[in-house]
Amino acid sequence: MKKQLVSLLSVLLLSCQTLPAIDPAGKAMFACPFPFPGERSRWVHSIESRMPGDQRSSAIGVTVINPATQAISCAVMTAEGMVLFEAEDGPGGLQVKRALPPFDSGEVAKNLIADIRLIFLAPRGLLEDKGFLSNGAAACRYRDETGGWIDVIGEDQSEDVQIRRYSSSGTLKRQVRFSHKSKNFYQRVELQADEIYPYSLEMELLETRTLKKNPKH
Amino acid sequence: MLMRGAGFYKLFSAAAMLLLLCGSAAFALEDDFAKIRRESSGIRTLQADFVQKKFMKILSKPLVSEGRFYYEAPDSLRWEYVKPLKSLVIIRKNQIKRYLYSEGKMIEDRTGGAQTMKIVLQEVVGWMNGRFDQNPSFKATLIRKATPVITLVPADKNLSGFVEKIEITLAGSRGVVKSVKIFEGTDNFTQINFVRVQTNAPIDSAVFQDVP
Numbered sequence: 217m218k219k220q221l222v223s224l225l226s227v228l229l230l231s232c233q234t235l236p237a238i239d240p241a242g243k244a245m246f247a248c249p250f251p252f253p254g255e256r257s258r259w260v261h262s263i264e265s266r267m268p269g270d271q272r273s274s275a276i277g278v279t280v281i282n283p284a285t286q287a288i289s290c291a292v293m294t295a296e297g298m299v300l301f302e303a304e305d306g307p308g309g310l311q312v313k314r315a316l317p318p319f320d321s322g323e324v325a326k327n328l329i330a331d332i333r334l335i336f337l338a339p340r341g342l343l344e345d346k347g348f349l350s351n352g353a354a355a356c357r358y359r360d361e362t363g364g365w366i367d368v369i370g371e372d373q374s375e376d377v378q379i380r381r382y383s384s385s386g387t388l389k390r391q392v393r394f395s396h397k398s399k400n401f402y403q404r405v406e407l408q409a410d411e412i413y414p415y416s417l418e419m420e421l422l423e424t425r426t427l428k429k430n431p432k433h
Numbered sequence: 434m435l436m437r438g439a440g441f442y443k444l445f446s447a448a449a450m451l452l453l454l455c456g457s458a459a460f461a462l463e464d465d466f467a468k469i470r471r472e473s474s475g476i477r478t479l480q481a482d483f484v485q486k487k488f489m490k491i492l493s494k495p496l497v498s499e500g501r502f503y504y505e506a507p508d509s510l511r512w513e514y515v516k517p518l519k520s521l522v523i524i525r526k527n528q529i530k531r532y533l534y535s536e537g538k539m540i541e542d543r544t545g546g547a548q549t550m551k552i553v554l555q556e557v558v559g560w561m562n563g564r565f566d567q568n569p570s571f572k573a574t575l576i577r578k579a580t581p582v583i584t585l586v587p588a589d590k591n592l593s594g595f596v597e598k599i600e601i602t603l604a605g606s607r608g609v610v611k612s613v614k615i616f617e618g619t620d621n622f623t624q625i626n627f628v629r630v631q632t633n634a635p636i637d638s639a640v641f642q643d644v645p
Contacts (some may be wrong), residue, residue, distance in 0.1 A: 260496065262518045264535055273544045274533040276518055278491050289491050295498065295520040297487045297615070297623035314618070316595070422517045425493070 235365060235386035238355050240347040248346065248356035249370035251377045251394045251401035252338040256282040256427045259336070259402060261419040263292070268414065275300065277419065280427065281336045282306075288332055292319065305329045327411070334381055335392055335405060339366040353378075364389070377401060400424075479504040481630040485514075490620040502627075509641040525641045532644050539644045580611065 253259075259279045266272050280289040287306030293299045301319035303312045312325055319325055339358035344365070346356050354370045363384035370377055379392040391408040394401040405419040480503045486495035500514040510524040519534035532539040566573040570589040576582045583601040587593040597616040615623045 258491075258493070260492075264533070267544075271544050272533060272535055272540065273542060274518060274520065274535075276496065278489070278496070280491055291489060291491050293487065295514045295518040297485055297496075297498070299489070299617060299621060302489075302491070302621075427493075 234388070235382050236349055236367075238345045238347040238349060238357055240345070246354050246370075248343070249354065249368045249377045250338065251368075252283065253281060253336060253402075254283060256280070256284070256429055258425045258427055260422040260424070261402075261405070262422055264418045266416045266418075276422070279332055279336060281332075283337060284429065286333075286337060286340070288329065288336070290329070290332055292328075301325065301328065303329060305333070327409075331390070331407060331409070331417070334366070334379060334390055335407065339368065341366065475633075476504075477506050477633050478636050479630070479632050480634065480636060481627045484626045484628065486624045486626075488620070488622050488624065495624075503636055503640050505636055505641065511640050521644065523641055523643065530643055541644075 257280070259277075259281070261277045261279075263275045263277045264272060265275070274295065276293050276295065278291045278293075281287070285306060287304070289304045290302070291299055292301040298316075299314055300316045301312075302314040303310060303325060305311070310326070310329060315325060319328065339360070341359040341361055344357050344359050347354075349355050349369065352372060354372070356368050358366045358368070360366050360381065365382045365386075367380040367382070368377065369380065375396040377394045377396065379390070379394075380388060381390040383389050387410075389410055393406045395404040395406075397403070400421065402419075402424065403421045405417075407417040407419075409415050409417075480501070482501050483499070485498040485500070487498070488495050496517075498514055498518070499516050500512070502513075503509075503511040508524065508526060510522070512522045514520045519539070521532040521539055523530050523532075531542040533542050534540075570587060570592055571585045572588050574584050574586075576584065581603045583603070585599040585601075587596055587598075595617065597618060599616070600614040602611045602614075611626065613625045613627075615625075617623070
């Protein structure tokens with residue numbers, strides 16, 4: 217009960233967060249944090265998801281991303297190897313190849329792809345602001361194509377990087393945290409989603425590989 | 434929707450659980466599935482390691498998982514994956530619990546997955562008694578060759594959309610299960626190879642106890 221309350225409060229606190237001010241501080245002289253892979257690559261993560269009521273489930277996620285084309289291929293499977301979801305998204309649109317419950321809802325599939333895009337691909341929008349947040353963290357703010365904002369934030373002390381996506385009204389919708397301890401940002405990734413049914417994901421890297429630039433398929 | 438997911442779990446679990454038939458299937462090829470049913474009554478316990486390889490187009494090399502099976506007649510089962518993703522299903526006296534590894538320990542999966550597995554258990558109990566050819570959801574065939582193959586093809590249209598077929602390959606004249614292949618679709622299948630199979634060796638009862 218206590219855990220549920222803490223979880224609920226966390227979600228409520230998150231949902232109350234609004235677009236924070238960025239202090240330009242003399243047009244800060246720093247390079248925008250960039251945790252994103254620069255090449256076409258495959259990533260295999262174990263994923264633990266948590267939902268309200270401390271409900272947890274686990275899966276294995278496979279993601280192939282191509283920063284040059286913005287294409288994503290992904291699969292989610294159980295430990296037993298059962299593929300729950302498989303899809304591709306790119307310039308030609310989203311193509312769901314396989315979707316079993318709970319991924320057979322169009323909204324879930326869309327959110328999943330959006331989460332993958334947020335985690336693995338650099339924001340496509342224009343850089344609108346750059347400077348420091350009130351806690352001193354360096355931040356670069358991009359205008360999202362849906363009208364919202366994406367902040368990519370570098371934490372000075374821990375060297376961790378965060379991504380925060382805000383809606384057009386400035387409500388925090390997603391928070392992604394990369395831990396830099398292993399010198400691979402994707403070793404451990406945490407995502408917190410603020411939706412009607414909030415959820416969080418904890419991803420641990422199992423393997424990664426850089427791929428050829430021009431895939432045959 | 435639930436039934437679609439449950440059915441799919443059944444198929445996956447079916448392939449894995451067919452290991453439990455290995456001893457009986459070994460003697461079945463001379464004749465038919467009735468022989469399997471007769472011989473399976475001799476299996477009191479069974480334990481084995483397994484290596485699972487997942488093949489998909491998105492993976493350039495298969496994703497390898499490892500785990501261990503334990504079975505004790507009439508109705509105790511432990512199905513455990515140890516890497517890369519730890520998970521555990523324990524079935525005992527018609528009670529089933531599923532666990533996932535979180536924050537350094539096994540915690541119970543309360544998302545409904547365990548209940549889905551309960552449906553599987555009912556299926557598996559039948560198979561453990563050698564009745565895997567009597568499920569109307571599948572058509573089972575035995576193919577006699579150097580390495581005999583049992584093939585299960587979904588007869589239920591709701592299932593055939595998710596799994597094309599399951600192949601169980603037996604090794605040698607004694608017919609020990611060599612591998613199980615679950616075909617989900619084009620370029621997508623799971624192969625489970627069983628090793629160090631032991632039948633009727635004692636198993637510590639703690640193996641089937643709930644995780645505290």
